[in-house]
Amino acid sequence: MSDAPLKSKHKRGALRRDALIQAAAALFWIKGYTGTSLADVAKASDVPLGNLYYYYKTKADLALGVANFFADETRALIESVSEEKTEPRARLKFLVERMRATQGKRLSYGCPIAAACRDFRETAPEASTRAGESFSLLIAFIAEELGKTGRKPSVALLKARHVIADWQGGIALAHGLQQPNVLAETYARMERTLAS
Numbered sequence: 001m002s003d004a005p006l007k008s009k010h011k012r013g014a015l016r017r018d019a020l021i022q023a024a025a026a027l028f029w030i031k032g033y034t035g036t037s038l039a040d041v042a043k044a045s046d047v048p049l050g051n052l053y054y055y056y057k058t059k060a061d062l063a064l065g066v067a068n069f070f071a072d073e074t075r076a077l078i079e080s081v082s083e084e085k086t087e088p089r090a091r092l093k094f095l096v097e098r099m100r101a102t103q104g105k106r107l108s109y110g111c112p113i114a115a116a117c118r119d120f121r122e123t124a125p126e127a128s129t130r131a132g133e134s135f136s137l138l139i140a141f142i143a144e145e146l147g148k149t150g151r152k153p154s155v156a157l158l159k160a161r162h163v164i165a166d167w168q169g170g171i172a173l174a175h176g177l178q179q180p181n182v183l184a185e186t187y188a189r190m191e192r193t194l195a196s
Helices: 004-031 038-045 049-055 059-084 088-100 103-109 112-120 125-148 153-177 180-195
Strands: none
Touching: 004 038, 004 049, 004 059, 004 112, 038 049, 038 059, 059 088, 059 112, 059 125, 088 125, 088 180, 103 153, 103 180, 112 125, 112 153, 125 153, 153 180
16 A cells, blocks of 8 residues: 555645744734734635644644744754855854845844744743744854854853844844844944954
């Protein structure tokens, strides 16, 4: 007997799960976690509401799926930067370039990871913590690369935290003021900080 129907069913299930996560991530970011219903997610993903409950029993489960998606995307970003460049300073510069490439949507809606950390905290604390791991991953990567340039570990960690705090502050201010130059200045400052 062929495994093809079973594989097809699993593939279809994976596609639906991915569609739900993509839709939820976008809606939670744009409309907010409390402003988004499971029916909104089902409609945006083109997955029937009844089927959504097969994959995610609660909204908190869906929030955790979104948080896992953010952490996976952050890991993928770090891996792609590491594969693209070998020298630590080149990696850090490339990381900032990749972050800069997402500035348009962040100007419009703020940072999706920061929003998830904030919005999930009360009713989906596990998801909030998991979303925050994206920041931890970025800080650890930056600190490790700075360490390779001869920085003491404690100094590298402080500088890495400073860069991520600057990035998040720049996103918040640019979003609040609706001024793209604020974010452009932030990325330039991040590059200078990481190069010094």
